[in-house]
Amino acid sequence: MDDDELIAAVAGGDDGALRELFSRHAPWLAARLRAVLPAAEVEDALQETFLAVWQGAGGYQWARPGDAAGGWLWGIARRQAALLLRRRGPAAVVLPAVLTPGGQQAGDPAEAALARADLDQAVAALGPAGGPEREVWRLLYLEDRPVAEVAQLLGVPAGTVKSRAHRARRLLRGALRGGPAAGGGKR
Amino acid sequence: MSGTDAGPPDVDLGRVWLGVAAQVWRREPGWAERAAGRLLRSPGLARALVTTPSLLLGWLIATPVVLVAGVLATLGTGTPYVPLLAPAVAAAGIAYAYGPGIDPAWELSRSMAVSDRMVLLVRAVAVFGLNAALGLAASAASGAAAALTFGWLVPMTAVCCLALAAATLARSANIGVAAGMSGWVITVLAGQAAAGRLTAVITDSSLILPYLAFAACCGAVAAYATRIPRGTS
Amino acid sequence: MNVELTDLTRRFGRTTAVSGVTLEVGPGVFGLLGPNGAGKTSLLRMMATVIPPTSGRLRLLGRDPGSYAPRREVRRRLGYLPQSLGYYPGFTVAEFVEYFALLKDMPPGRVPAAVAAAIERVGLGDRPRAKLRTLSGGMLRRAGIAQAIVNEPELLLLDEPTAGLDPEQRVAFRGLLRDFGQRATVIVSTHLVEDVGAACTQVALMEQGRIVFHGTPAELTARGEGSGAAGDAPLERGYSAVLAAARSVTAARA
Numbered sequence: 001m002d003d004d005e006l007i008a009a010v011a012g013g014d015d016g017a018l019r020e021l022f023s024r025h026a027p028w029l030a031a032r033l034r035a036v037l038p039a040a041e042v043e044d045a046l047q048e049t050f051l052a053v054w055q056g057a058g059g060y061q062w063a064r065p066g067d068a069a070g071g072w073l074w075g076i077a078r079r080q081a082a083l084l085l086r087r088r089g090p091a092a093v094v095l096p097a098v099l100t101p102g103g104q105q106a107g108d109p110a111e112a113a114l115a116r117a118d119l120d121q122a123v124a125a126l127g128p129a130g131g132p133e134r135e136v137w138r139l140l141y142l143e144d145r146p147v148a149e150v151a152q153l154l155g156v157p158a159g160t161v162k163s164r165a166h167r168a169r170r171l172l173r174g175a176l177r178g179g180p181a182a183g184g185g186k187r
Numbered sequence: 188m189s190g191t192d193a194g195p196p197d198v199d200l201g202r203v204w205l206g207v208a209a210q211v212w213r214r215e216p217g218w219a220e221r222a223a224g225r226l227l228r229s230p231g232l233a234r235a236l237v238t239t240p241s242l243l244l245g246w247l248i249a250t251p252v253v254l255v256a257g258v259l260a261t262l263g264t265g266t267p268y269v270p271l272l273a274p275a276v277a278a279a280g281i282a283y284a285y286g287p288g289i290d291p292a293w294e295l296s297r298s299m300a301v302s303d304r305m306v307l308l309v310r311a312v313a314v315f316g317l318n319a320a321l322g323l324a325a326s327a328a329s330g331a332a333a334a335l336t337f338g339w340l341v342p343m344t345a346v347c348c349l350a351l352a353a354a355t356l357a358r359s360a361n362i363g364v365a366a367g368m369s370g371w372v373i374t375v376l377a378g379q380a381a382a383g384r385l386t387a388v389i390t391d392s393s394l395i396l397p398y399l400a401f402a403a404c405c406g407a408v409a410a411y412a413t414r415i416p417r418g419t420s
Numbered sequence: 421m422n423v424e425l426t427d428l429t430r431r432f433g434r435t436t437a438v439s440g441v442t443l444e445v446g447p448g449v450f451g452l453l454g455p456n457g458a459g460k461t462s463l464l465r466m467m468a469t470v471i472p473p474t475s476g477r478l479r480l481l482g483r484d485p486g487s488y489a490p491r492r493e494v495r496r497r498l499g500y501l502p503q504s505l506g507y508y509p510g511f512t513v514a515e516f517v518e519y520f521a522l523l524k525d526m527p528p529g530r531v532p533a534a535v536a537a538a539i540e541r542v543g544l545g546d547r548p549r550a551k552l553r554t555l556s557g558g559m560l561r562r563a564g565i566a567q568a569i570v571n572e573p574e575l576l577l578l579d580e581p582t583a584g585l586d587p588e589q590r591v592a593f594r595g596l597l598r599d600f601g602q603r604a605t606v607i608v609s610t611h612l613v614e615d616v617g618a619a620c621t622q623v624a625l626m627e628q629g630r631i632v633f634h635g636t637p638a639e640l641t642a643r644g645e646g647s648g649a650a651g652d653a654p655l656e657r658g659y660s661a662v663l664a665a666a667r668s669v670t671a672a673r674a
Contacts, residue, residue, distance in 0.1 A: 015208075015211050015212065015548065015549065016546055016547070018207070018211060019204070019208075019545065019546065022204055022207065026194060026200050026203065026204070027193060027194035027200065028194070029194075030194035030195055030198045030200060031194055031195055034194075034195040034197075034198060039195065039197040039198050042195070042198050043198060043199060043202060043203050043206075046198075046200075046203045047203050047206040047207055050203075050207045051207055051210055051211075054207070054210075054211055201540075204540070205533065205536050205537050205540060206533070208536035208539075208540065208545070208548070209532040209533040209535070209536040209537075210532065212514045212532070212535065212536055212539075212548045212549070213531075213532035213535075214514065214515060214518060224528075229525075230522050230528045231522035231523040231524070231525060234519060234522045234523070235519075235523065238508075238519070290506070291506020291507060291508065292505060292506045292507065292508065293506070294465075294470060294502045294504075294505070294506075295500065295502055295505060295506075295520065295567075296523070297469075297470045298468040298469055298470050298495060298498060298500045299495060299520065299523040299524060300492050300495040300496045300523065300524050300525040301522075301523045301524075301525065302492075
């Protein structure tokens with residue numbers, strides 16, 4: 001059964017499907033959460049996540065493209081982690097809060113920590129540092145250079161720069177939507 | 188858990204799943220079970236009570252049906268069927284509250300902290316009480332005289348004790364039912380032969396003490412039978 | 421010592437099922453071997469407080485089960501799997517395990533987690549809501565083991581637990597025995613000699629109601645060496661040798 005069928009079964013009260021969903025997805029969800037939470041709280045968050053899945057599977061919308069199930073699961077896990085972090089107070093946030101461009105602290109450290117974890121995962125999806133998509137992304141978006149300059153720096157035609165940028169955007173979009181294929185298991 | 192990637196090494200996914208499973212698989216007791224648990228001060232005893240075969244839904248429906256049939260028959264013919272039927276129905280219910288005849292896990296039940304005799308006692312009392320209440324309601328509804336309305340409670344006690352004694356001695360619920368039913372039929376017919384009325388055995392107040400004495404003897408037999416366990420393997 | 425038996429005897433009419441057994445068992449896995457009819461089941465039933473002894477002294481978990489209150493305390497800390505366990509066909513696996521957890525006086529708050537742990541432990545986690553009437557013999561046996569371990573017993577008594585289990589399940593079961601043997605006294609009665617050798621730290625052999633051997637599996641194996649006794653494996657040969665010796669002694673007495 002694929003993920004969509006499993007979630008449909010869970011919505012229908014099939015606890016065996018929940019068990020299968022757990023064995024498929026808990027490992028990568030745990031790894032993602034571990035980047036933001038200590039081990040004991042990863043366990044709590046995961047437990048709450050799958051209990052929420054058990055109760056809320058009916059709310060899952062099937063007609064989404066790509067790895068919708070993974071994204072849906074990560075969304076629930078994220079909310080549970082944020083709840084946990086807020087309950088335990090700012091000291092529990094493991095990673096430093098992400099600074100906004102203006103230099104102020106982001107409003108909610110919990111959300112910020114999770115956003116940072118998401119972003120790290122997404123960037124990792126672009127491939128190793130120094131790779132073509134990663135370089136283009138760095139030069140074109142982070143350093144904000146024009147296409148012509150990037151083409152000259154990398155020693156490739158402008159068209160190649162544009163197509164690599166296109167591919168990078170696609171990869172980032174997929175990764176930010178979530179799911180194990182989007183770099184969850186890759187380190 | 189079946190093996191897949193284990194996730195981060197310091198996260199115990201097996202423990203997480205057990206926490207999820209505990210909530211997903213749990214059974215919530217109904218209101219009757221919760222009330223019984225508080226009354227009896229034992230959740231285990233309450234659970235045993237609500238799983239009594241003769242308190243299950245089928246039985247709870249059949250008993251009033253039988254009694255209502257008796258009411259209707261009485262209203263139709265004038266013969267008071269309810270007092271004649273109620274003891275037999277109760278005896279069957281008591282017999283089916285009992286163990287080895289219908290309890291396949293009897294040996295395990297004998298090793299439980301909530302003892303099997305306690306379970307039997309609570310079940311028998313519950314079945315008896317329920318039958319008495321239903322019988323009284325049916326009796327009143329059929330417009331029988333007061334002597335008939337209440338008079339059958341004592342014979343019913345005697346017949347139930349007979350059924351229980353037979354069931355525990357023979358370790359079979361069916362034998363308990365057979366003994367209870369046949370004992371009651373014989374008694375009623377003997378009463379008719381002696382005094383000319385079917386209801387003689389119910390309304391004759393000189394029979395009360397003999398009934399109760401008989402019930403006490405049967406109770407003692409049942410207590411003795413449940414003390415001696417089944418024999419060789 | 422969790423189990424102390426002193427000259428324990430059990431008679432049924434004119435038959436003596438258990439005759440003058442004296443035994444002390446502490447934590448660990450204890451194997452009870454012997455042919456059918458040797459008295460193993462009656463001995464286990466006495467330790468499970470299902471039947472009282474005819475004579476002799478029995479102390480379980482430091483208590484005398486002859487009186488009501490200590491017996492109830494023992495039963496709360498006991499896990500028992502009878503040789504033939506009847507099942508309530510309409511119950512699900514989870515209902516079955518939960519029923520006996522409640523009858524063992526487990527606090528209701530702890531029951532759901534304990535039931536889940538027991539069911540997963542015996543490998544029935546993929547079918548907790550399956551009705552017992554739909555299960556195979558081996559699965560029913562595992563459900564029986566689950567109810568025995570649900571209350572984390574200090575004294576675990578298992579009568580022929582591996583009946584119907586395939587070799588892979590037997591390996592998993594032996595792991596379960598070892599885990600419980602760390603803290604509790606586990607007594608396993610079986611006529612499958614090889615089951616015993618792999619998991620038990622101590623072994624006793626019963627024949628006609630008496631204990632004819634008590635020692636380690638290695639000692640039992642040693643008894644079989646050079647004796648020419650029947651058996652394909654060393655432990656089996658030791659078993660046969662001890663039985664043969666015991667029977668010749670009985671024959672000589674008669």
